[in-house]
Amino acid sequence: MEPLGLSNWIAIIGVLIAAIGIIAPHFISGRGSARAKLRAAAAPVLEKLLDEIDAIEGGSYPFRKIRESELKKLLHLTPGRKRKKFQYAIGQYMEAHEIAITKHWSDENPSDGPVFFPASFVIKNPDEVLVKMSHLKKELSW
Structure with missing residues (x-):
């Protein structure tokens, strides 16, 4: 059996490049649409x-605006290699709301007059809560 000549190697490389050119866009476009x-x-x-x-950051506590079901829907769309980080970020978000120390606005700012804010709460440990929420912010900012 004779060794392959240079022209044969060039032909083989050309066929490989053409095959990659046909297959690669399929994988690239699939990942981009996902x-x-x-x-x-x-x-x-x-x-x-x-x-x-x-x-x-402004000092008030908004309670949880994001439902767990919304986060679970996103978890199902998350690629496998990012899923673990996203699960961790969800846990940190939930924990952020669990550790939040709140007080009613009127307890912090007593008033002699009729001014009353029934649903206004201030947060006493914003830095701790924001650090835990930052994980979810990072994961959602793809």
Whole structure:
């Protein structure tokens, strides 16, 4: 059996490059559409999270705006290699709301007059809560 000549190797490489050129776009476009679908689904959740973070940074406590079912829907769309990080971020978000120390606004700011804010709460440990929420913010900002 004779060794392959240079022209034969060039032909084999040309066939391989053509095969890769045919197959590669399929994998690239599939991944891109999945990522776009995930970004579209995550956008409303990220908006709610940013509202919560803004409120906490301002000193008030907004309670939880994101339902666990919304996060589970996103978890199903998350690629396998990112799923573990996303699960961790969800747990940190839930824990952030569990550790939040709140007081009613009127307890912190007593008033002699008739002014009363029935649903206004202030947060006493915003830094701790924001650190835990930052994990979810990072994971939703794809």
